[in-house]
Each structure stands twice: as C-alpha cells, then as structure tokens.
Amino acid sequence: MKTAVRDSANLMRLLGLDSNQVSLSSKGEAQFPVFVPLPYLSRIRPGDPFDPLLLQVMPQYAESVDAVGFVEDPVGDLKVEKSPGLLHKYPGRVLMVVSGSCAIHCRYCFRRHFPYELAPKSLQQWEPTFRYIEEDDSIHEVILSGGDPLTLVDSTLQSIVERIASIDHVQRLRVHTRLPVVIPQRVTDTLCEIFSSTRLATWVVLHINHAREIDGEVEQSISRLRNAGATLLNQAVLLRGVNDNVDALHQLFEKLVDCNVSPYYLHQLDRVAGGAHFEVPLELGQQWIADLRKRLPGYAIPLFVQEIAGEESKTAL
C-alpha cells in the first residue's frame, strides 16, 4: 500500500495519458483521493482512457456534477448504526466496519462519504460491540467490512476473529474484501492460518467487476483462500463504461466460476453522491441477465439486486 499511486497526475503519467484525453474532477479527488496499488495498475491498459479498470479509479469531471437522488448515504447505513462502526441492518447478522482504509479507491463506492473516523480503532474500543453480539443470541453471523478488513494487520485481525469465535451462538464469519484482487500478495500464509484455524465457517466475499481484474496472481490468491477453507463469493456492481454489456458480464461470470468463485450478486449501483455517471438503466441490467440465462449455466448467473434503504433484505430485480 505504501507504493500505491495517490494522485491523478501520477496515474495519468504512468499510463501515458495526457490531460486532453481525460477530463478530471479536482473536487472529486479532493473529497476522495486517488489510490491505486501497483498490482492493479499493472492490469490497466496504458494509453487507453476508456480502460474499464481505469474508469473505476479515475476521478472524472462527472463526479463534480450534482445529480438529483444521489446522496451521501444511499443505503441508509447511518440509520442502522447501533454504535459507531456497528451496523445491524438485517436479522441474524451484524456488520463491523473494522477499517476505514482500502487498498484501492473505487469512485462509485457507496461508503465514500462514511464517517470512518468515528469507528473504533482498537480491540478494546470494540468490546461494547462484542458485548452487544453476546447479548443477542439471534446473531449467527458477523461480517467484517470497511473500508477493507484485510487492511488490518494479521495480529489485530486474528484477535478480532478469536473474540468473535468466543461467542457461542455466532457460527459464521463473513469477510468483505477487495484486497485479494487488488494486492493478491495480501493473502499470506498467516492470513490463511487465521481462516483455517477458526471454528467459524468462513465466507470471503470478493469484489470484482471485470474479467481483466483477475490475473494469474489473483487466481493464486483465490486458490489459497479456498485451500484455507473459505467459501468464495463475488459481488460485482453494474457500472457504465466498465461492464455495461452482455459480453463483459458473460466473461466476468465465467471467469469467476472457472476460479471456483460463485458470482452471487450483481448490484444495481447504489446512488451515492459523485457516482451518478456510473449508473446503468435498470432495464438493461435485467435484459442482460435474461440473455445470460441462455448462455451460461444457472450457477454462473448472479442474483441482480438493489439495496434499498430501510428494506429488510436486498431487493431482487
């Protein structure tokens, strides 16, 4: 992460792009800085301002344009926050925002305005959350999210997992992460040991939007996680310019199943302020999923969903 590219000028220089080819948003970049790790940068095609991987990380001018209906908390996270960093939105599971850091900054991120600075920063500060989980025996699953939970150092992550595993009624650990994709070297032996040694059933939910995000090193990181006993799912977001055609979706879902990752969810974009230019009309997504049913086996087709604030589950589209 120390070597990541942290500003658009450097990103453009490294990719051989000039200011005539990309219209940037300094306002968007000031709000949500550029952050692109080198392993991910190496998969972006140099000289192509429309590269689908680049579009996910480049602060385009469109981010500066206010769009009606696009807000800072599109999925209603703050309304279900029981204490800073603890979200209890759906029955049976809670989500802990254990890190405010990510190994990449995705311009469409629905938490790009989340008040991470208020969330607990140490195991001790999380203790009230662990007691909240202990006192509610309907909670069977704890989701580690962020930010990216794998930005924590292994010793902290291990302590959190062990503390969760000490609560008898919790059966499952879910980890929402993009790190095995953007810096596949993060999947170390120590990390795998944390997952393989816990009594909790471990589900790792990756976030991959385009088949070209998966190279040989990502395949190895996925394989290491699987060998550590984790079940692997992917959630993708339908994004204009990135995967908004049936062939791109076909390649993504087929590549995922070839790596033994279930495609699980395709999300309609959460309407976050600054992300309007990524939105694809709902009907197109529905049509492409219908078309893919004629091309791919059922297990390769994700559920197309939207998260609607206040609903008790994701809404199938």
Ligand code: SF4
């Ligand atoms: S990795 Fe996830 S949480 Fe982090 S910026 Fe990307 S979408 Fe947001």
